[in-house]
Amino acid sequence: MCHADKITDALEIVEILKRKDSVDRNIYGIIISGYLRRNDVAKALELFHSLNDSGVILPVSTHTELMQHLFKIDEYEKAFAIYRRMLNMGLELDSVAITAVVAGFVQQKHVSEAWDVIKNMEEKGIKLTRKCYVVFFNELCKISRSDEAINVLDHMKGLNFSVQENMYNRVISHSGKYVEFEKIQTLKRVETTSLDSSLILNEPKGVDCITMSEPEKSFTEHDLQKVCKIVYSFMSWCLKEESLQKCDLYFTPELVMEVLRNCRLHGGAALQFFTWVGKKSGYEHTAETYNMAMKIAGQGKDFKLMRSLFNEMRRRRLSVSSDTWTIMILQYGRIGLTEIALKIFKEMKENSCSCSPNSSTYKSLIISLCGKKGRKVNEAIEIFHExxxxxxxxxxxxxxxxxxxxxxxxxxxEAKRCVKKLCTLGFSTPLAYSLYIRALCRAGNVDEALLIAGEVGENDQNTLNEYIYGCLVHALLRKKRVHDALEKIESMNRVNIFPTVHVYTSLIVYFFKEKQVSKALDVFEDMKREGCEPTIVTYSSLIRGYMSNGMINDAWNVFCKMKTEGPLPDFKTYSMFISCLCKEGMSEKGMQLLSEMLSVGIGPSTVNFRDVFYGLNREGKHSLAQTVLRRKWNHVNSRKSLT
Structure with missing residues (x-):
């Protein structure tokens, strides 16, 4: 839920767990991480300090994540206060925490303090990773402290960590001083001499050639952003290739993976980068980079390339894992090509000796078979039991x-059979029944849902009611049975089960549909007064409700508030608002939102482009409609590989 930016819903679960005394510190860490993901530092710090004041000792990883975020937004004092608190509490700092603190000190140009942290940890016997020293080195280069950067390289040599050629070159490029150039040359000579001695001493007799293992590589965030900026720029590929060559970076599979992941919305460019880097001398793609490239090709519906990459992996004798097969099954299945997905699943089981379907494989295939496109219910049931x-x-x-x-x-x-099976697998009775009842509500069979809910024993009734409260009210309101819905809310209040954000949002949607705007807004105010924080779904419902009642300015105000105060609009919010604007004859505003989606990294769908295109044509704005059509093809081509 936190990953999906549904922190309010997550907090509701925490409250339930509190009543059962089942909350551990890791759960709070997840909540804080969720706040940081949405850049709500104030709430993250508020929760952090309140937990510390109440005696809850949060994990080191949570402290570290907070520090990293505060350093990123230049809140150095607050970050160092967390570091001091960790020391005072006697927490054992790991290498990641030390790396964050060291980077923070260097960014503030407190180099001696950074060295003190490093040496203090080393004296305590805490083994720092090579990456810690590399980050230290990179941060020193950024502030042009090449003298200290050389000292870090010397220190790394003393710890037997490998130093790459590009690290020496980076110091030279940042200094240009002859004296420091001499120091670097001395360091390199020492390295070469010691390496030659090591080879002579350790060379087995009769061996003519020794294959050295590749040293560990790393990259900085700066390097990653530099490459990504080039890959998804609007330059031709020839110019991109020249720019990448000029970067003079050592490309590792880890760096390539992150570039592909960050540029996946620009599929064609990402795959061109994949091909280009694969031809570089000294670089070899791994199974993981191939998997990512296959995923990008599949998302762009370039199934020919996806299968070609799969065959190439086999030819190069790279490990074809369950994840590799799952990617192909998922990409075919998600667009309704379930016949092909089933064939690949069968091929996987028949031909793959090294791996068999894992939970992700089964899940991807069953979800595809249950979808509206290419639905195959009997096969889904068979594979579910398998x-x-x-x-x-x-x-x-x-x-x-x-x-x-x-x-x-x-x-x-089959649904009842599944409920019984879940109970034997360790699912509680309320949870197993709630999944079935919610599905009945979504399918519009609310009477059957109420009947099934009544079959559960008294001991489990309260817990079940907590689970299904929102979906039952929502289903009743969809059937326009408002009196039954309000009666359900009242009956829940009597047993101290109070309305959730789901219940309030359902009421808001209902009253807006019935053109009872004042009642909808009253519910919204009641919701806030009761301390129930609105979610992205609530705000989206307000926007749709205002639009359907001709209150355009109010809808825009809610949308702008979401962008400035959160929760940030997601794909569904943008899509809904674009559709509403086009229906109201404001397709030019919808066109503006299309551009905005792309600028914030949300890929518009074919339906989004179609709504705006048809809307502009209806309004007589044919020139703008053609512009939208060109944008659509540019977007589609950027996601597909270029042949």
Whole structure:
């Protein structure tokens, strides 16, 4: 939930866990991380300090993440205060925490303090990783302290860490002083001499050639951003290639993976980079980089290239893992090509001796088979049971999709069979039944849902009600049974189960649809007054409600508030708002949102482009409509590989 920016919902779960005394410090760490992901540093710090004041000792990783974020936004004093608190509490700092502190000190030009931290940890016997020293070195280069950077290289030599040629070159480029050039040459001579001696002393008799293992490589965030900026720029590939050559970087599989991951929305450019870097002398793609390239090709619907990369992996005798097969199954399945996905699944089981389907493989295939496109219910049921027999337990996401599929085709027998099976796998009775009941509600069968809810024993009723409260109210309101919904809310209040954000949002949606704007806004105010924080779904519902009632300015105000105060609009919010604007004859505003989506890294869908294109044509703005069409093809081509 935190990864999906649904922190309010996550906090509701924490409250339930608190009542059961089942909250551990790692859960709070996840919440703080969620706040930082949405750049809400104030709330992250507020929760951090309140937990510390109440005696909860948070993990070192949480302290480190906070420090890293504060350093990034130049809040050095607050970051160092966390560091001092860690020391006072006697927490054992790991290499990641030390790296963050060292980088922070150097960024403040407190180099001696950074050295003190390093040497203090070494004296305590804490083994720092090579990356820690590399980060120290890079930060010193950034502030042009080449003298100290040389000292770091010397220190690394003393610890038997490898020093790459580009590190020597970087110091020279940042200094240009003859005296420091001499120091570097001396260091390199010492390295060469010691390496030659080592080879002579350790060379086995009769061996003519010794193959040296590749030393550990690393890269900085600066290096990554520099490469990404070139890859997804609007230059021709020839110019991009020249710029990449001028970077003079040592490309490692780790760096290539991060570049591909960051540039995946620009699929064509990312795959050209993959091909280019694969031809560089001294570089070899790994199974992981191939997997990422296959995923990007599949997302761009270039299945020919995806399969070609798979065959190339085999030719090069790289490890074809379960993840590799799963990527192909997922990419075909997600667009409804389930026949092909099934063939690949069969091929995997028949031809792959080194790996067999894992939980992700089963999950990807079952979700595809349950989808609206290419739905194959019987095959989904068969593979679901095969997954369980193989010893894999389905997760909540898979179960929700599976139950929903069964309820939509009215396969009650299989749904009930699945509930019983889940109970034998360790799922609690309320949880197993709640998954089924929610699916019935989504399928519009609210009467059956109420009937099934009544079958659960008294001991489990309260817990079940907590799970299904929101979906039952929402389903009743969709059927326009507002009195039944309000009665359900009242009955829940009597047993001290109070409305959730889901319940409030459902009421807001209902009253807006019924043109009862004042009631919808009253519910929104009640929600805030009760301390129930609105989510992205709540704000999106407000925007849609205002638009459907002709209150355009109010809708824009909510959208602008989301962008400035959070939660940030996601793909669904943008899509909904674009659709509403085009229906109201404001397609030019929708066109503006298309551009905004791309600028914040959200890829518009074909439907988004279609809504704006048709809307502009209806409004007689044919020239703008053609511009949108060109943007669409540019976007599509950027995601596909270029042949």
């Amino acid at each position: 997954m369980i027999e193989a010893g894999f337990v389905p997760d909540k996401e898979l179960l929700e999709i599976y139950f929903e599929c069964l309820c939509e085709v009215d396969n009650v027998l």
